[in-house]
Amino acid sequence: MKISVAISCLLATTATTTYAFSFVPTHRANLITTTQQKQQQQYGSASKLVMKDSESSEGGSKFSLSNLFSGDGKSSSSSLRGSSTSSSTLLEPHPSKRDHINPLNALYPPNRETIENERVNSSEGGGSLPLPFHSSVTSGVLPNGFSYIFLPNRSPPGRFEAHLQVFSGSADELEPQQGIAHLTEHVAYMGSRKRERLFGTGSQTNAYTDFHHTVFYAACPTLAPGRGSTPMLPMALDALCDVMEARCDPSRIEKERQAVLSEMTMVNTIEYRVECQILSTLHRENRLAKRFPIGKESLIQSWKQDDVKTWHRTHYRPDNVLLYIVGDLDPTVVEKTIQDKFGHLTAEKQGSQIKIQELKKEASQLADAVVGSTMKQAQSWHYPPVRHDFCVGEGVKDILDEAGETGQLIRNDAAKADEDEISIYDIHLQQPYDLDDKVQFLKEAEMSPGKIIRPHIFKHELLQNFSFHLFAKRPVEPIKDIASFRRSLARRVCLAALQIRLNVGGRSDDPAFTFVEFNQLDSAREGCAVCSLDMTAEPNRWEEGVVTSISEIRKLGLYGVTPGEMERYASALLTDAEQLAAQGDMISHSDQLAYLMETVANGHTFMSPEQSYAVTEQALSTLTLEEVNEAAKELCAHITGLKDGEASSSGVVVAVACTPKSATEGDAMASLNEDKLCAAIRKACTVDVKPVEDVVVPHTLVTPDELEKAMKDHPPAWEPGQFSDGTPNTPADRITRPFTLRRLGNGIRVGIAQNTAESQRGHLRLVAPGGRDAEERFGFKAGSLAVGARAMQEGGSFGRFSREQVELFAVDHLIMVEINCNEEALTMDFVFPTTNVGNSGYGDDMKLGITGTESVMQIVREILIEFNWEEDALNRSKQSYRTAHESLGKSLEGKSTEMIMEAVASGDPR
Numbered sequence: 001m002k003i004s005v006a007i008s009c010l011l012a013t014t015a016t017t018t019y020a021f022s023f024v025p026t027h028r029a030n031l032i033t034t035t036q037q038k039q040q041q042q043y044g045s046a047s048k049l050v051m052k053d054s055e056s057s058e059g060g061s062k063f064s065l066s067n068l069f070s071g072d073g074k075s076s077s078s079s080l081r082g083s084s085t086s087s088s089t090l091l092e093p094h095p096s097k098r099d100h101i102n103p104l105n106a107l108y109p110p111n112r113e114t115i116e117n118e119r120v121n122s123s124e125g126g127g128s129l130p131l132p133f134h135s136s137v138t139s140g141v142l143p144n145g146f147s148y149i150f151l152p153n154r155s156p157p158g159r160f161e162a163h164l165q166v167f168s169g170s171a172d173e174l175e176p177q178q179g180i181a182h183l184t185e186h187v188a189y190m191g192s193r194k195r196e197r198l199f200g201t202g203s204q205t206n207a208y209t210d211f212h213h214t215v216f217y218a219a220c221p222t223l224a225p226g227r228g229s230t231p232m233l234p235m236a237l238d239a240l241c242d243v244m245e246a247r248c249d250p251s252r253i254e255k256e257r258q259a260v261l262s263e264m265t266m267v268n269t270i271e272y273r274v275e276c277q278i279l280s281t282l283h284r285e286n287r288l289a290k291r292f293p294i295g296k297e298s299l300i301q302s303w304k305q306d307d308v309k310t311w312h313r314t315h316y317r318p319d320n321v322l323l324y325i326v327g328d329l330d331p332t333v334v335e336k337t338i339q340d341k342f343g344h345l346t347a348e349k350q351g352s353q354i355k356i357q358e359l360k361k362e363a364s365q366l367a368d369a370v371v372g373s374t375m376k377q378a379q380s381w382h383y384p385p386v387r388h389d390f391c392v393g394e395g396v397k398d399i400l401d402e403a404g405e406t407g408q409l410i411r412n413d414a415a416k417a418d419e420d421e422i423s424i425y426d427i428h429l430q431q432p433y434d435l436d437d438k439v440q441f442l443k444e445a446e447m448s449p450g451k452i453i454r455p456h457i458f459k460h461e462l463l464q465n466f467s468f469h470l471f472a473k474r475p476v477e478p479i480k481d482i483a484s485f486r487r488s489l490a491r492r493v494c495l496a497a498l499q500i501r502l503n504v505g506g507r508s509d510d511p512a513f514t515f516v517e518f519n520q521l522d523s524a525r526e527g528c529a530v531c532s533l534d535m536t537a538e539p540n541r542w543e544e545g546v547v548t549s550i551s552e553i554r555k556l557g558l559y560g561v562t563p564g565e566m567e568r569y570a571s572a573l574l575t576d577a578e579q580l581a582a583q584g585d586m587i588s589h590s591d592q593l594a595y596l597m598e599t600v601a602n603g604h605t606f607m608s609p610e611q612s613y614a615v616t617e618q619a620l621s622t623l624t625l626e627e628v629n630e631a632a633k634e635l636c637a638h639i640t641g642l643k644d645g646e647a648s649s650s651g652v653v654v655a656v657a658c659t660p661k662s663a664t665e666g667d668a669m670a671s672l673n674e675d676k677l678c679a680a681i682r683k684a685c686t687v688d689v690k691p692v693e694d695v696v697v698p699h700t701l702v703t704p705d706e707l708e709k710a711m712k713d714h715p716p717a718w719e720p721g722q723f724s725d726g727t728p729n730t731p732a733d734r735i736t737r738p739f740t741l742r743r744l745g746n747g748i749r750v751g752i753a754q755n756t757a758e759s760q761r762g763h764l765r766l767v768a769p770g771g772r773d774a775e776e777r778f779g780f781k782a783g784s785l786a787v788g789a790r791a792m793q794e795g796g797s798f799g800r801f802s803r804e805q806v807e808l809f810a811v812d813h814l815i816m817v818e819i820n821c822n823e824e825a826l827t828m829d830f831v832f833p834t835t836n837v838g839n840s841g842y843g844d845d846m847k848l849g850i851t852g853t854e855s856v857m858q859i860v861r862e863i864l865i866e867f868n869w870e871e872d873a874l875n876r877s878k879q880s881y882r883t884a885h886e887s888l889g890k891s892l893e894g895k896s897t898e899m900i901m902e903a904v905a906s907g908d909p910r
Helices: 109-121 180-190 235-245 250-266 271-283 297-302 305-315 331-342 347-352 359-374 400-405 482-505 539-559 565-585 589-601 609-620 626-635 674-683 704-711 773-777 784-794 803-812 852-865 870-888 892-904
Strands: 138-142 147-152 159-166 204-209 214-221 321-327 445-448 451-461 466-474 515-523 526-539 653-659 718-720 738-746 747-753 763-770 818-820 823-834
Touching: 109 138, 109 626, 109 852, 138 331, 147 331, 159 589, 180 204, 180 214, 180 235, 180 250, 180 297, 180 305, 204 763, 214 235, 235 331, 235 359, 235 653, 250 297, 250 305, 271 451, 271 466, 271 653, 297 763, 305 347, 305 359, 305 626, 321 331, 321 589, 445 674, 466 539, 466 892, 482 515, 482 565, 482 609, 482 626, 482 803, 526 539, 539 653, 539 674, 565 626, 565 803, 653 674, 704 852, 773 818, 784 818, 784 870, 803 852, 818 892, 823 852
Parallel strands: 147 321, 451 653
Antiparallel strands: 138 147, 159 214, 159 321, 204 214, 445 451, 466 526, 466 653, 515 526, 718 738, 738 747, 763 823, 818 823
């Protein structure tokens, strides 16, 4: 019974995540494979395709990106900060270096100055007023083209993180280089002697490779422990600079080759295969369909020193990297150290060491095409070198067309010839190649005149359930002014409203699906925003699940949200922003850096939490229902437009279904094909839908009269805490540190501790000792407590309130609840705000609701004395365990774990 709304606290993103009485994940599978830790996704989504090293100093803490923000701007070789000298004048120009937009995007100093001047000159409160920049952020470009960003941060104090981002990943690989970006990442960092100097200092280092980039990082103390006042920043930057000058020794290449081949075996799971099928279909018009980071085994086995060095020297150039530093450091010292450590690098020297001439020539052709016909040059240097079949409204120009008209795309002299060299070079890999997987993803179907869908079916015997994924790709809208910020808020309100509707529908008496989510995320790794419907269902109910989920989205697109939904989710957005602002300087380095990297990547303006809260309050105070419903119409246009006669978006809608493979005659999955999938989608588009009616949501679950009567019948009283292990009793009338331990008069034991690490948030755990161990002691059937706990999670009706009313009460008050049963106890975990929530209105007109603390106490009370047990919730609980059990036989890891646990427990059936 996870009662929650997790509306993203990164306030400029269009991504909205919501939960309500559900275990299901809510993020579109982000597709990364790591060598340090396999990230598992439920319901057929895959471990991420980012290749991340398993070796790290001091434990190598994991770092991952969420798909949220970034920007654009022009690069320049002019000196902005510092100076450097170079003997590169005697060397030839680098064969792959081209004039391109600067990766700092909005934080590129000339761009930032222009935007800040516009803000000063704009009328106060105007719709196009630029958003304010975080005042503490420092950014610049060295004379050699090396770009950097620094953000001072003191959480935790005495530490910092430095991340070096190289804007070349697997999507930049040539045909004989598939997998070399990942191998070079291993060789460059794992083989660095200067990185080894960080060992024993309390530092963590690691690296990872994705479609669009390779990232190396070091998280360190500001001063070396046991070495007096020796600063660690020069040591960390030495290690990162060593990456730029990697020796690529044959012995290190051989060692890392074995590590990469081992990773290739580890990631070859059914989840990985599903994600490859999805991405290959979604991006069949560009390089991402054929350039997965793991690469090709036959090529990895064959590479020598010159192969690795050619890739490294081609892409590891000062103009093709960006250094991020976040931490407890002095800005002046940081900038001087960056100049000292990286100022000597030159692209010309790197180019002079490229040995394989054939690859050198083709890489030069690729570089021409990158700046001449890709999103990387047209919008953000962080993006992979791709184009997209965008699904956008009528009359909206493709970004590549706009960039060509404005001169953003750089054309060479051959453009005047009959055939342009850029168009001749197959940058988007539309031709067949010898190493291509033997899979055909090119079929497209016409749903109705002019409305195109790209269907694909993936069947495999290891799949347990039917999963359905419907996609539309759209350009990322940089959030740089009040107008774009308002549109992002409107989208988030729509997504939150729809997700709660879907969650409620998923817990009906007979739900058509076991999981469903509709979302839109800005994805720097894909170079676009991806609007996705992800749904899983029992195989024999696949068509019903498709029809029901699409119908709900059509309902949002045609009728929008209700006034009650508008007020509810706008209030939640504001409360989220307020809580983030209250954290101030308590946001960790890693969280700040992840937000900064994604913000810069997609061209959004990087604001402080306090600035975000002020802008959010300003935007929401005037946001109208009409604006929100217009956003709903745009979000759902690719689905509503599939119906014949409805206005549609131009472009292609992508549909992927993943199903269990069955040869049984008459089995629904055995006969499923692309034509039947399209027919189900077409059927869903013809279902008549009606607008949603507002639900009356209680502002409180316990009225003042009920509370007064309860206190009269059962007067509350505190009693001293009592212990059986010899610990002295704790007083009932005094706060103690670090914990205050007491008992209520009814016997409930209470422990309270204050934690200032997360402002305006609380965590409550209710523990009922016993757990699954009590099943045998009390004569319960094996598994009954676990199934009962899951039934409570699936349910949520209290007393006179329906499940939907309780769920929306939790949404209004930003409460998350999770109920679990382990071997020792039944636990209920609640995360809640401590401030007034469920407020209405803004500014002086705001009417305060009850505090999150009071609302969570009301939910705890209702669970204990008024919980309604529901038969359908019990059935869903049983089904979830049945599905999990059946899937064990199709998972080597899961089955192995089950057998080990069974042996350890001596065959105990629990």
